[in-house]
Amino acid sequence: MTVRIEIRDLDLDQTLGCGQTFRWRRDQSGRWRGPIGDCVVTLWKEGGALIADSEPHRGDLEERVSTYLRAGDDISVIQASISRDDVLARGLAGLKGLRLVKMDEWECTLSYVLATYANIPRIKKMIERVSSTYGDAIDPEFHSFPTLERMRGASVRDLGRCGLGYRARHVHRLCRSLDDADMASMREMGYDELRESLLRLPGVGDKVADCIALFGFGRLESFPIDVWIARALARLYGVRGTYPRLRGFASDRFGEYAGYAQEYIYFNERVFAGQGACLFTPRDGSSDRTP
DNA sequence: GCCCAGGAGTGTG
């Protein structure tokens, strides 16, 4: 059973492969497969339209996929807003298919706590091992992402066996300092209050809080700054410094859709800059040749 | 072997 979903700007390879989310797998034919909640979804494009398939069939498949891929975001409007920045403006045409995703809040929280100081292949491995240990088998290849309640019973030792390293201790404390009611109340908070709440959680600092606010709670004004973004901001704008300083710079410059700007910069820095094919060019006089 | 990773926590000046 498949559904056809109208969504104007979408590149599955960019969106699901860029490193904002960690569980999707691409097969040889270019179809993407991954869990959304308790069902495994297969996505591909046919004649410009998005096709989604779930096994077993879920009646709300279209809604799940539309929410996950933020189908309501009008990329033209967002890019027009970001284009007020002359540095990004010229490179955005090649990124119209790169969308932010809307992950489950808890999945996003744990995923980005695990994502500290590790590379993406390792982050994927940690998440799969945690899922296969504490989640339910929902498919021959996939386990559901473990619930917060289920994770609360995990010992530091067992978490360590998932290859988490020093993160096992953070995760252990995280699960004990949070419940579903907390996640629900955070959905109702304004951005600043949400950010402060997230920062009180074990293993959550500035960068992770912004990732959770963006990819989990859908706060598009959020601008996570990791080593790649810091590098890009130095190269493109000649700005560097502490996290609050860079965050303020991004907020002033990119505004209400700073999160999309962040994803564009991140993608450019990770995928294109390494190949000497940057979409974005520095402002005159702000180039940084000694990063 | 070496370097680095979508950093956070803690202590110090």
Next chain:
DNA sequence: CACACTCATGGG
């Protein structure tokens, strides 16, 4: 507030 150090480990 800003910086320095440590944390545990695997991928390239």
